[in-house]
Amino acid sequence: MPNENKSLNALSENSKFIQLDYQITYDALPHKSFKKLPSAIKARIEELHDLTQAHPQRVIASLLDFIQKYPEVPIFYNYLTAAYEATGQRKKAETLIKEAYQRHPDYLFAKTNYALYCLRTQAAKKIPDIFEHQFDLKLLYPRRNIFHITEFVSFNSVMALYHHAMSHRESAVKYYEIVQKLEPNHYLTAIIKRQLYPTFFQKLRDKFARYLEKLERRFENKIESLDKVDAVEAKSDNYSNYSKEF
Template identity: 35%
Template sequence: MKNASSSNGEPVVLYLSEYEITCEPIQDKRYRKLPREVKDEFDRLHDLAITDPRKAIEELPHWIERYPNIPMLHNYLSVAYSKIGARRELEQTVLENLRRNPDYLFARLNYADICMARGDYQKVAEILDNKFDLRLLYPHRKRFHISEFVGFMSVIGRYFIGIGERESAEVVYEALREIAPDDPSTRRLRKELHLSVVRRLARRLLRTPEKMRSPQRHQDTKDQSP
């Protein structure tokens, strides 16, 4: 457990509880009830959002209209908009997914990413209900997919960097490095940790010359005294 502070001064507690991380698919009840051919189409749309996002953007609204409460379809559309840099449509899709599926982890994480890009770290804490551990956020679950773990830890790691809690961010990074050392999210967090150190050192260096010049200015003033 690690105590920190949020951007509005409220205490933040980082827990690292025990839970199972799996690479096996974790399917919700709504998805499990779908016909096999529909699931195959969803798999195709997932790949299409990455390989041909514009084509995915054409097709996905039709599927979302048919299956509005399947959160992964909104997520695929978010990925496609992100790939082509359509920020306004991306945010609209993320918010719609969160509205329809408020407990869906990736909808929360996608919106948290948008808020961090704006520097709104207080909103990030609200999105996560001030719970910086998957078991606290989803107490009924003891098992999480590795993509859920990586996505969640990446977001809270960058959140802690943003509010100046480097020690907490390092704890998160070590957990990520142990489970998913080669994942792009792990590398991104490592890079941002490094940049946070560089920025902190740069601020110190910018302050140091001013402190060094002050005695000289004081001495010059004394020398000019009658």
């Protein structure tokens, strides 16, 4: 992908819906916490990103170590979440998503990941609070004039999916069109398109997928409940044995 900055003012011509008075860059745009890292770790960031995409299982141990050593650097949470999701470890990914948002509520990807989690768990009404009731990047981060393309896509994709979930179709379509214009082949663009313009077979597939996900969550909750019961019973047995010794 070429390195370039794109002014988005042209996208908002003849529309007052969103004021896109900032620039989008494809160049690296490190988070401010990046400065706190040792040079040796900074040099590995690109490698970690590539491994997260190509060999996610191989990078998990390193990312866990970095989170323990540098908990103030949110990018490691983002990479580890992606690695967990890529390796099918959804429960761990969701736990990490919630932890990242609690620790770094101002970090955009912590917000967008948590918002997507809320959408998956039918908690879309939480999303305005996550973004401080701001539905434009510039309003959310007024001191910034440049955003990375991944920030732009993630934020506006969440906005499209949120408005769709709330049955605000016109708003959802406008966010979708903005994302589609810059990143037509992005996986989030495809997800929004499927939500807004589903084919008959996609409707059936999505309905079945949601049904399976509900069953899986019920099963996981049941297992957790049984584990808690077992833990309580084991604790009771320990207390009983302890009493008998005296």
